[in-house]
Amino acid sequence: MVEKITAYRFDRLEQTLSQLNQEDCLIMAGGTDVMVLHKSRRGVPPKIIKPIVFIDHLSELKQVVQKNKDLHIGSCCTYSELLENPLIPEPLKRAIKTIAAPATRNRGTLGGNICNASPAGDTLPLLYVYNTKLLLRSVDGDRVVAISDFIQGPRRVQRMPNEILVEIILPSVLEEGSRVVFEKVGNRNADAIAKVSFAGLIQISNDRIEDIRFAFGAVGPTMVRSIDIEKKLIGKTIPLADADIAMIVSDFDKIIKPIDDQRSTAVYRRTVALNLLRYFLSLKRYQLN
Numbered sequence: 001m002v003e004k005i006t007a008y009r010f011d012r013l014e015q016t017l018s019q020l021n022q023e024d025c026l027i028m029a030g031g032t033d034v035m036v037l038h039k040s041r042r043g044v045p046p047k048i049i050k051p052i053v054f055i056d057h058l059s060e061l062k063q064v065v066q067k068n069k070d071l072h073i074g075s076c077c078t079y080s081e082l083l084e085n086p087l088i089p090e091p092l093k094r095a096i097k098t099i100a101a102p103a104t105r106n107r108g109t110l111g112g113n114i115c116n117a118s119p120a121g122d123t124l125p126l127l128y129v130y131n132t133k134l135l136l137r138s139v140d141g142d143r144v145v146a147i148s149d150f151i152q153g154p155r156r157v158q159r160m161p162n163e164i165l166v167e168i169i170l171p172s173v174l175e176e177g178s179r180v181v182f183e184k185v186g187n188r189n190a191d192a193i194a195k196v197s198f199a200g201l202i203q204i205s206n207d208r209i210e211d212i213r214f215a216f217g218a219v220g221p222t223m224v225r226s227i228d229i230e231k232k233l234i235g236k237t238i239p240l241a242d243a244d245i246a247m248i249v250s251d252f253d254k255i256i257k258p259i260d261d262q263r264s265t266a267v268y269r270r271t272v273a274l275n276l277l278r279y280f281l282s283l284k285r286y287q288l289n
């Protein structure tokens, strides 16, 4: 017997929000995580129990706008669209190029990567070091939340059932002066889920560190970032002393919690994560002068 499902595809965001307020629906953007998550046996269509509401076509969710030095990215911009947009910072484009293959990039969205909240989500370490804020909207109004508060665990986010993630806000990202790096270690350069990923941001003035941030993916239930550890490096002269680097590496060694799974081992993940951090702190590749 053919199973029927209810699906909504409204022309406007407002109508979509109103439906979400009346009924508990499954939001579908590009569907590249949703379809995998609900897959059944081979040859059998995915089983989705809730009504589906499609949002990927909504023009309100597909804008990329510069406001002063901040960048506002519509949650339903696909990776392929972002790669073509001149406003998108190069490090984010570098991360996107490691995601899946072009067909999936044509469907997958930045908002979907955030709301799926995978510990191996490739855009997430960068979005953490950019201090990303998220604009969520419902019929009750808007709220803005830091990405580190929004993501609470694997596939667990702080979203009310009637809310849609509307914009991803990268504060001050269009300001000159910081160096940002992204590293993903997987079985190959793209089209492979990360074993470990790392993002770092550094701003140096007169040989002193003015700002430094780093975050790891795939070595804990969410991205691992510690502002307390970063603070220990503010004001330090570069190149950093070996003792400082060793102290930070040891601090991180205590807070990362890699696991063994089908993609890698905890030991490998820990070793690589700490090596990436050592490499970043030695500033060899990212030296400004």
Ligand SMILES: Cc1cc2nc3c(=O)[nH]c(=O)nc-3n(C[C@H](O)[C@H](O)[C@H](O)COP(=O)(O)OP(=O)(O)OC[C@H]3O[C@@H](n4cnc5c(N)ncnc54)[C@H](O)[C@@H]3O)c2cc1C
Residues within 6 Å of the ligand: 026, 027, 028, 029, 030, 031, 032, 033, 034, 035, 036, 055, 075, 076, 098, 099, 100, 101, 104, 107, 108, 109, 110, 111, 112, 113, 114, 115, 116, 120, 121, 122, 123, 159, 163, 164, 165, 166, 191, 192, 193, 194
């Ligand atoms: C073959 C393949 C390879 C992949 N490779 C990678 C990879 O290398 N790296 C990587 O990080 N990911 C990878 N992914 C995962 C996936 O493509 C990304 O996470 C993508 O960004 C998900 O976006 P989407 O629009 O398809 O999300 P969807 O599947 O539509 O949604 C994902 C989740 O987010 C919710 N959601 C989506 N948008 C919103 C919104 N605006 N507001 C509220 N909730 C929302 C949905 O309800 C769902 O729970 C891969 C997937 C496939 C199928």
